[in-house]
Amino acid sequence: MFFPVSGLSLNPLIPVLIGFVLSFFCSMGGISGAFLLLPVQMSFLGFTTPSVSATNQLYNIVAIPSGVWRFYKEGRLITPLVRAVVIGTLPGVFIGAFVRITYMPDASMFKLFVGCVLLYIGIRMVRDLLGKKKSSVAPGQGTGRVEVLPSGYLEIRFLFQGQEYYVGAWGIMALSGVVGIIGGIYGIGGGAIIAPFFVSVFGLPVYTVAGAALMGTFITSVAGVIFYQGLALLYPEQAISPDWLLGILFGIGGFIGMYCGARTQKFVPERWIKWGLCLVIAWTAGHYILGYFFG
Incomplete structure (x- = not known):
């Protein structure tokens, strides 16, 4: 099958399989998989024009709803956290695009x-892993529902497994604004960057923030795709609009993998999820950074 925007000729099952594998493993950490899908498109498929960023966000739109639904069904979608992330991220996404x-x-x-962004994500995750001797939640124990406590727009409070967590909404929104700019440039919606921050900086359990990170990524990705499509009218000489067919096929695989990953997350040790992501991030970041200077 030929994809005219990206210029690729692929068996349509290949993008479906790629989307499934990436989303299955990444969704367990509250990440859509788009931050790894973009390197796959650039390095293995040769898709490097600006439209690859928009295609990445289109993948998010199709893939994420199943994972969000699973987290919502299990009572692990924190609405005030989603609201703060979206308010902060949306302006940044437009600037980044x-x-x-x-x-x-x-x-x-x-x-x-891309390499620098991935390197930073990996360093944050490694620091968090080395700073803890064991996961805060044992495998099979991440089944508790999150109870959102009464709070205003400037604070977020919730209970999880008998422990109360508190974080200021202004801090989340400020971080989300910066993340939005980076995510808008990259084409990831920001979840891959903000999820590690929730865990390492704000001290929130990965089992409670995964749903909010995914939901925030979904909403900002919708805005990002619309914005990229609009910018394509202003820059007709560049390939900017998403490759709709390719992005949808990636997303179909991601939709299935996202649901399976969200369902499986509670049975996998938190540290295993993070270390696996760190290894992949480190390899990809090193490949791009070294390739730029020595390739």
Whole structure:
């Protein structure tokens, strides 16, 4: 099958399989898999134009709802946390999309940016892992529902397994604004960056933030795809709009994998999830950064 926007000729089952594998493992950490899907598209499929960022966000739109539904059904979707993430992230996504098209149309510079973002994500996750001797929640014990406590717009409070957690909404929104810019450039919606921050900086359990990170990524990805499609009208000389068919096929695989990953998460040790993601992140970041300077 030929995909005219990306210029790829692929068996349609290949993007479905790629989307399934990435989303299955990444969704267990509250990440859609888009942050790894983009390197796969660039390095293995040769899709490097700015439209790859929009295609990545289209994947999020199709793939994420199943995972969000699973977290909601299990009582692990914290609405005030989602609200703070979305309010902070949306403006940043628009800024990031404009920066990508205007200042990073070149594939080599964009790969360096991707490598630096991945390296930072990996360092944050490793620091968190080395700072804890064991997971805060044992495998099979992440089944408790989250009870959101009464709070205003400037604070988020909830109970999980008998322990109360508190975080200021302003801190979440400020972080989300920066994350939104990075995610808008990258094409990931921001969940891959903000989920590790929830755990390592704000001290929230990964079992409670995964749903909010995914939901925030879904909403900002919708906005990102619309914005990229609109910018395509202003920059007709560049390939900016998403490859709709390719993104939907990635998303179909991601939709199935996301649900399976969200259902499986509570049976997998938190540290295993994080270490697996760290290894993949480190390899990809090193490949792009070293490739830019020595390739």
